[in-house]
Amino acid sequence: MRRSKWQIPYEFALLVLGLAFVSPIVLIVLNSFKSLKEITAAPLGLPSHLAVTNYSDLFSKVDLGVPMLKSFGMTAITILCLVTFAPMAAYAMNRLGMAGARFWRNFFLIGLIVPFQIVMIPLLKEFRFLGIHYTYLSLLLVYVSGGLPLAIFIYSGFLSTVPKELDEAAVIDGCGPIATFWRIVFPLLKPCTVTIVIFWGLWVWNDFLSAFIFMGGTRGDLAFLRLFTLLQDKYVKDWGTIFAGVVVLSAPVTVLYLTMQRHLVKGLTAGAMK
Amino acid sequence: MRHGNRLAAIVLAGPAILLYGGFLVLPALLGFGYSFTNWNGWGKSPQFTGLANFKELFSDDLFYSSLRFTLTETVLTFLTFTFGAMVLAVLLDRVKLMKGLIRSLFFYPYVLSLLVGGLLFQWLSNYRDGAVNTVLRGIGLPTWAKEWMGPNWATWLLLAFVTWSALGFFTTLYLANLQTIPEDMYEASELEGAGPVSVFRHIQFPMLVPTITTNSVMSLIFGINLFGQIIVLWDKPRVDTYTVAYYIYRVGIEGNRQGYATAISLVVFIALAAIAILQVRLLRTRQVQQ
Known part of the structure; x- marks a missing residue:
């Protein structure tokens, strides 16, 4: 298909849409580094400091x-x-x-x-x-x-x-x-x-x-x-630790996805073509 | 030679047949059988009750309300994954420079666990401090901040969740189909000065019929069997958000009425099989006409 002058703006529009689509995930990653107080206070901001305790809690507590x-x-x-x-x-x-x-x-x-x-x-x-x-x-x-x-x-x-x-x-x-x-x-x-x-x-x-x-x-x-x-947890869910857990458990799948993307698509389509 | 092959075939297929037969077919058959009894799922031996379960189902209000809810969201799911995904695929197909990146962005949510997705949407849709309402209030639209989990918006929240997690899958199937369209068809239309809408109507849409068939059947089955999504989204789903599949679970496991639960499953299974067969027949004839 011939490239028109709209091609780049068009792709950018879709890129923005795509980023919006995955933005919840980005939010979770960001919030996994915040303390519980910070998450409820400012769910959308960048963490003030990297609270790695959420992650260490995953393995200790x-x-x-x-x-x-x-x-x-x-x-x-x-x-x-x-x-x-x-x-x-x-x-x-x-x-x-x-x-x-x-x-x-x-x-x-x-x-x-x-x-x-x-x-x-x-x-x-x-x-x-x-x-x-x-x-x-x-x-x-x-x-x-x-x-x-x-x-x-x-x-x-x-x-x-x-x-x-x-x-x-x-x-x-x-x-x-x-x-x-x-x-x-x-x-x-x-x-x-x-x-x-x-x-x-x-x-x-x-x-x-x-x-x-x-x-x-x-x-x-x-x-x-x-x-x-x-x-x-009935009372106050420890969202910080939960988010850290989500990130850690999603990591293997994400890595698999990033490295095997082409295969995933190929496999899906091969099956669908039947 | 032939006999050797026959024996080898049994040996090779044996494990699969035994496992599948023993742990999928057998329970399924037992399950169907139980629908004619009053089994409670564990202890007590079931007694044969004939069609009593089916008669009860006929006048079960809760079943009907769950059926209504299921039908509503199945229609919505069907439209989204059959047509919405198609539109998205056509749009994504035109991307040349950032093809890999943009497609990955839309596919990624499919890769995450249902629990993760449910959690995410629970957190986003919370009325008081969920992300969505916080943003809306922050940008000065407090009246837009709704009770997303509540009765008025539950269907839409569920649709949003289901769409977010599975749109990438259905879109990818359409994209694969789009790859099979020969370049010269596009070139020919360009020479005639056809715009993108025209290209879609006359070239892409007709060529997409195979995937339309696949996706429409799959999205229908997907919509009707909606179960896990309800559980991870609402820890204790309200009665008006019961899907048929979830109702079966409630009746069977929590209500201890397995006989009745499997009776409902049987009815659903027959209905599903009928719909699937009908759909494929209808669309196959259309395909042949192409």
């Missing part, structure tokens, strides 16, 4: 360090499960002539529509029955089982771009189907795997509701649950 590690672990294990089980299933259902492949593909598609409310309580009951209710394992099962339909869907779409000839060549070379999958097909699925890692990294780390429900409220020792306990 609120003890956010351990829950953060646990959340991180939960995220990592979920991702590991998804990037092994999902592509395996996608390969089996789309390329290996699996018995009843069509049925299984539809079987997984239904999972994309089912609303959360229907499974919430029966799942809790099932976990109680299995003796694992309110444990990290149960939450992990929720994340992985819930994520499989979409992950398989995404991998299936991407799989169709991997040429079948490669499978056949491997077979001729004497490779069994499972070896063919791991040695030849899976490495080629890397861009897809990166997308899955980014999406679920984001979703599992950020998750609050499922963790709340399946770990029995704030009994669970995870990052955002711990942050939530700060919000439950």
